[in-house]
Amino acid sequence: xxxxxxxxxxxxxxxxxxxxxxxxxxxxxxxxxxxxxxxxxxxxxxxxxxxxxxxxxxxxxxxxxxxxxxxxxxxxxxxxxxxxxxxxxxxxxxxxxxxxxxxxxxxxxxxxxxxxxxxxxxxxxxxxxxxxxxxxxxxxxxxxxxxxxxxxxxxxxxxxxxxxxxxxxxxxxxxxxxxxxxxxxxxxxxxxxxxxxxxxxxxxxxxxxxxxxxxxxxxxxxxxxxxxxxxxxxxxxxxxxxxxxxxxxxxxxxxxxxxxxxx
Numbered sequence: 001x002x003x004x005x006x007x008x009x010x011x012x013x014x015x016x017x018x019x020x021x022x023x024x025x026x027x028x029x030x031x032x033x034x035x036x037x038x039x040x041x042x043x044x045x046x047x048x049x050x051x052x053x054x055x056x057x058x059x060x061x062x063x064x065x066x067x068x069x070x071x072x073x074x075x076x077x078x079x080x081x082x083x084x085x086x087x088x089x090x091x092x093x094x095x096x097x098x099x100x101x102x103x104x105x106x107x108x109x110x111x112x113x114x115x116x117x118x119x120x121x122x123x124x125x126x127x128x129x130x131x132x133x134x135x136x137x138x139x140x141x142x143x144x145x146x147x148x149x150x151x152x153x154x155x156x157x158x159x160x161x162x163x164x165x166x167x168x169x170x171x172x173x174x175x176x177x178x179x180x181x182x183x184x185x186x187x188x189x190x191x192x193x194x195x196x197x198x199x200x201x202x203x204x205x206x207x208x209x210x211x212x213x214x215x216x217x218x219x220x221x222x223x224x225x226x227x228x229x230x231x232x233x234x235x236x237x238x239x240x241x242x243x244x245x246x247x248x249x250x251x252x253x254x255x256x257x258x259x260x261x262x263x
Contacts (some may be wrong), residue, residue, distance in 0.1 A: 001075070001124070001125070001169055001211050001212065001214065002212070003028040003029060003030045003076065003211060003212065004028055004030065005029060005030075005031065006030050006075035006076050007030075007031050007072065007074050007076070008025050008031065008032055008073075008075065008076040008078065009067075009071050009076070009077050009078065009111070010025065010032060010033070010034055010035070010073075010080060010110070010117070010156055011036075011058065011078065011079055011080050011081035011108075011214065012035070012079045012080035012081030012082065012095045013034040013036045013042060013045060013080070014036030014037065014038040014041040014042050014045070014199060015080075015181060015234060016181020017080065017143040017175075017200045017203050018080050018081075018182070019041075019045060019200070020199075020200035020201050020204040021078060021080060021203070021204045021207050022034060022045060022049055022051070023049065023204070024204035024205065024207065024208055025199075025207075026049040026050075028208060030076065032051035033053070033054075034046055034051050034054070035052065035056055035081070035141065035167050035180045036066060037055065037056070037057060038055075039055040042055055043055075054067055054071075055064075058081055058100075058107040059099050059103055061106075061258050063100075064107050065110075065114070066124045067111070068110070068111055071115070073118055073122075074118065074119075074125075075119070075122075075124065075125050075126070076128070076211060077084070077111060077115055077126075077127045078128045078130070078207065079107070079108035079111065079112070079114060079130060079152075080130045081107065082104045082130065082148070083099060083100050083104060083250030084145060084218075085100035085104065085135075085145040086142050086144070086145055087141055087146060087157065088141055088143075088145075089143060097144060100144045100145070100148060101148065104145075104148035104149070105148045105151050105152060105155075107154060108152060108155075112127055112221060116168070119168045120163070120166050120168055122167075123166065123168075123171070124168070126168065126170070126172045126211050127159070127169070127170050128210055129152050129153070129171070129172045130172075130175075130209060131149045131152045131153045131173065131197075131219055132145075132149045132176075133174050133219065133225060134146050134155040135149030135150050135151045135172075135174055136150075136153070136174065136229045136232065137228070137229050137232040137233075137236075138236070152172070153172050153174070155215075155218070156172040157172070160207075160216055166249040169214035169261065170216070171214070171215050171217070171218065172210075172216070172217045172218075173203065173210055173218050174218065175203050175206075175219075175220040176196075176197070176198065176219070176220065176222070176225045177195065177196070177197045177221070177223065178194060178200060178220075178226070179198070180200060182219075184214070194260050195224075196221070196224065197222075198221060203220050206218045206220045244252075258262035
């Protein structure tokens with residue numbers, strides 16, 4: 001998919017990773033349509049990149065429907081918005097569970113459902129889903145985040161298979177630990193020495209690659225984490241034991257504590 005001249009709808013544009021993606025798309029000549037909850041960040045970003053913008057809450061189905069209706073013909077949809085949703089199950093209220101499902105899973109599916117017919121009729125378009133290595137590997141204190149990211153990855157994989165001959169690409173981007181921005185940084189957790197990270201710009205570059213080359217999945221993580229995710233897919237108990245020995249439980253607990261007020 002060629003980004004230059006395309007109408008690109010990006011959700012979650014006000015986070016650090018979202019801003020990096022927005023700037024990368026603009027550098028490729030895309031016409032940006034931005035959404036985010038923080039108007040104080042969204043409006044300056046929209047002016048900087050000559051973009052249209054909507055300050056909306058993806059928890060509300062009516063707001064998702066309004067966005068889909070007002071965005072017009074979208075050529076590339078980047079589903080980037082998400083809530084952390086970390087912590088033990090009993091620490092969540094049902095309202096918080098519903099919010100996590102609404103933002104992380106329902107909203108991307110609903111936007112895709114609304115905007116996909118136009119792409120199919122034009123036989124051109126691309127849909128990207130921001131998942132996570134947590135969409136491949138389950139970790140302690142992350143079950144709701146795991147559930148939504150596993151679900152998003154599965155939905156994207158099935159959609160890609162359905163659209164194989166219809167001119168519309170589907171990609172999933174799966175970051176590991178990202179420095180300087182994103183959910184890991186917002187939690188205040190610290191990684192053990194030797195655990196590698198990637199930058200928001202790395203995620204944006206992966207997003208561009210996914211769109212332009214129609215890649216099914218792109219991991220954004222150091223080699224060791226990518227290998228660990230591969231092992232976890234075939235030997236989850238072995239991977240979980242290795243993670244515990246390397247401090248994974250401590251990191252998970254620290255992230256859950258840091259995100260307790262962000263549900």
